[in-house]
Amino acid sequence: xxxxxxxxxxxxxxxxxxxxxxxxxxxxxxxxxxxxxxxxxxxxxxxxxxxxxxxxxxxxxxxxxxxxxxxxxxxxxxxxxxxxxxxxxxxxxxxxxxxxxxxxxxxxxxxxxxxxxxxxxxxxxxxxxxxxxxxxxxxxxxxxxxxxxxxxxxxxxxxxxxxxxxxxxxxxxxxxxxxxxxxxxxxxxxxxxxxxxxxxxxxxxxxxxxxxxxxxxxxxxxxxxxxxxxxxxxxxxxxxxxxxxxxxxxxxxxxxxxxxxxxxxxxxxxxxxxxxxxxxxxxxxxxxxxxxxxxxxxxxxxxxxxxxxxxxxxxxxxxxxxxxxxxxxxxxxxxxxxxxxxxxxxxxxxxxxxxxxxxxxxxxxxxxxxxxxxxxxxxxxxxx
Ligand code: PEP
Ligand code: CO
Numbered sequence: 001x002x003x004x005x006x007x008x009x010x011x012x013x014x015x016x017x018x019x020x021x022x023x024x025x026x027x028x029x030x031x032x033x034x035x036x037x038x039x040x041x042x043x044x045x046x047x048x049x050x051x052x053x054x055x056x057x058x059x060x061x062x063x064x065x066x067x068x069x070x071x072x073x074x075x076x077x078x079x080x081x082x083x084x085x086x087x088x089x090x091x092x093x094x095x096x097x098x099x100x101x102x103x104x105x106x107x108x109x110x111x112x113x114x115x116x117x118x119x120x121x122x123x124x125x126x127x128x129x130x131x132x133x134x135x136x137x138x139x140x141x142x143x144x145x146x147x148x149x150x151x152x153x154x155x156x157x158x159x160x161x162x163x164x165x166x167x168x169x170x171x172x173x174x175x176x177x178x179x180x181x182x183x184x185x186x187x188x189x190x191x192x193x194x195x196x197x198x199x200x201x202x203x204x205x206x207x208x209x210x211x212x213x214x215x216x217x218x219x220x221x222x223x224x225x226x227x228x229x230x231x232x233x234x235x236x237x238x239x240x241x242x243x244x245x246x247x248x249x250x251x252x253x254x255x256x257x258x259x260x261x262x263x264x265x266x267x268x269x270x271x272x273x274x275x276x277x278x279x280x281x282x283x284x285x286x287x288x289x290x291x292x293x294x295x296x297x298x299x300x301x302x303x304x305x306x307x308x309x310x311x312x313x314x315x316x317x318x319x320x321x322x323x324x325x326x327x328x329x330x331x332x333x334x335x336x337x338x339x340x341x342x343x344x345x346x347x348x349x350x351x352x353x354x355x356x357x358x359x360x361x362x363x364x365x366x367x368x369x370x371x372x373x374x375x376x377x378x379x380x381x382x383x384x
Contacts, residue, residue, distance in 0.1 A: 007047035010215035012185045014236035017215035020181060020206055021140035028043035030237065032142040036186035042104070042152050045191045047169030051201045054097040054171070055284060060382060061329025062088050063259075063286070064200075064371060065101025065177060065350045067363035068108050071128045071151045074333030078102070078155050079095050080336030082162030084368050088375050089166050098172050101333070102132060103155035104200045105176040106130075106148045107183070108362050113351075126360070129180055133361060145183045152199065175202030178227075179209065181219055204228030206271060207291070213262050221246050228257035233266040233292060237277045244281050251282040258283045259331050263292025266307040267315045275323045279336070287316035288331040289374075290347040294363060303364050306345035310377060317381040327331050330378055333363055343370060 008020050011029060017089040023029045055061065066079060085098050115124045125131060129148035131138045159168050166172040168271075176198070178184050187199040197203050197284035203223070207230040209216040220227045229243055240258070248256040258278075262270050289312035293304045314328065320327045339359045341350045342364035358364070366374065 002228060007163050010185075010219070011182045013215065013218070015215040015218055015340050016213075016267060017181065017209065018211055020179070020215075022127060023140055025142070029142045030167065033186045035146060036149060036183065039149060039187075041189055042149070042187065043174065043198055043201050044169060045196045045198065046190065046196075047173065048196055048201050048225050050169060051097070051099075051173045052254050054173075055257075057097075057227050058326065058328075060092060060096040060327075061099065061257075061284065061286065061318075061377065062092075062375060063099045063101060063152065063331040064088070064334045066105055066335070066360070067101075067333045067365060068127050068156075068361040069102065069105045069151075070133070070361050071106075071147055077336070078158045079162045080368070082166075082373060083131070084160060084334065084336040086164060086166055086174060087368075087372055089171065091372070091375050091379055094171070096171075097329075098166065099202050100159075101176060102171065103152045103159065103174045104148075105138055106151070107177065107180040109177070109179055123338070124270075127179075130362075142182070145180070145186075145384060146278060148183065169201075173201035175204065175228075176200050177206050177217055178203040178216060178219060179206060181215055183346065186273070188223065193264065195222055197223045197225050202228065204227050204230060204257070206230050207232040207261065210243065212239060212246065217246065217332040226254055226257070228259045228286065230259045230261055230288065230291070231274070233262045233270050235274075237274065240278065241281075244283060245280070247344065248282060253282050255283065256283050256313050257286045259286045259288050259327070261288040261291035261331075262312070263295075264289070264312040264315070266292065267312050267319070268315060271316070271319045272323075275319065275325065279323055279325065284328040285320055286327060286329045286331050287327065288311055289313045290331075290333050290366075297352065301358060303355070304343045304371050306343050306348075306350075306366070309343065309366070309370075309374065313374060313377060313383070316379075326379075327382070331373070332366060332371060333360075334366040334368065335359070336368055338368045340365060340367035342367070
């Protein structure tokens with residue numbers, strides 16, 4: 001993979017990183033980091049260990065939630081997400097592990113550092129924990145990390161009230177992209193000889209920051225949590241092998257998930273090549289049928305066709321089975337509401353002229369009905 005031309009530094013280690021905010025005040029940054037280092041864990045290390053054990057049990061794994069959570073979301077948002085998680089659990093007769101993209105999914109890598117809005121070039125929105133959606137609020141502000149901590153804490157407190165059959169830390173866990181390294185490093189806690197990230201149970205490294213010698217991968221290698229790494233259609237097989245050696249040197253099942261986001265048009269060509277080379281690796285195979293299927297509409301809006309999401313998932317199941325491998329799970333961006341119209345879907349009347357409910361702060365999400373259909377499709381494909 002080629003290195004980004006604008007490398008920045010990991011504030012803790014001076015390792016170069018492919019992406020990350022540049023804060024104008026190092027003093028403010030250090031003040032925030034120190035405060036975070038003295039705060040309580042957001043999630044318990046025992047629960048991180050439970051997730052690790054769950055991931056070793058061959059139960060289907062469902063990651064789902066917002067592309068980007070925002071701090072202003074009302075408490076109802078947590079409630080409807082939890083209702084959706086409960087539905088997955090019912091569909092799978094309580095035999096699945098759910099990892100919500102919730103209570104921490106606040107930082108977003110971006111394809112371009114700036115964007116043009118109404119003719120004005122502004123810094124891109126990197127997620128509420130870094131800068132604001134309002135175009136006058138795009139300067140990275142380290143104090144937002146403290147708000148991120150508070151928001152996570154609040155959502156984590158609310159979640160148990162909205163779960164019935166699922167239990168936080170038992171069958172339900174949280175996960176987000178390990179993008180904002182000053183925050184993630186400040187939340188590391190040491191227990192029994194290991195460093196655990198305590199901002200959430202599961203962390204993954206994104207497609208844009210998974211370069212082997214750079215800071216995000218080094219961070220992932222340094223923690224004892226179960227981790228994931230996103231794999232796009234251009235990923236080099238030797239590079240993936242090196243990542244596996246580095247991130248899971250003892251070949252422990254459950255430690256490393258390869259979250260494939262190849263796209264419906266590439267999966268049939270790319271996945272067999274990957275599996276031929278990596279079939280015997282001790283990794284979990286997860287399908288993200290969202291991120292390889294993002295399209296820009298003529299009006300500038302982003303969307304994804306639901307039919308392509310289903311097709312990619314279908315191909316994932318078929319190809320893994322042909323290689324005698326178990327499909328371990330899916331990773332999706334989904335809203336808890338039925339009325340969201342972000343992913344085009346003629347069968348549900350979500351057509352170009354009726355995308356009135358695009359509310360995502362970043363990528364288009366499945367609405368709750370589409371997500372349930374996808375989960376049911378997974379269940380029937382597994383023939384459970
Ligand atoms: C994401 O999961 O929101 C994301 C940015 O994914 P990727 O790294 O696969 O593009
Ligand atoms: Co996304």
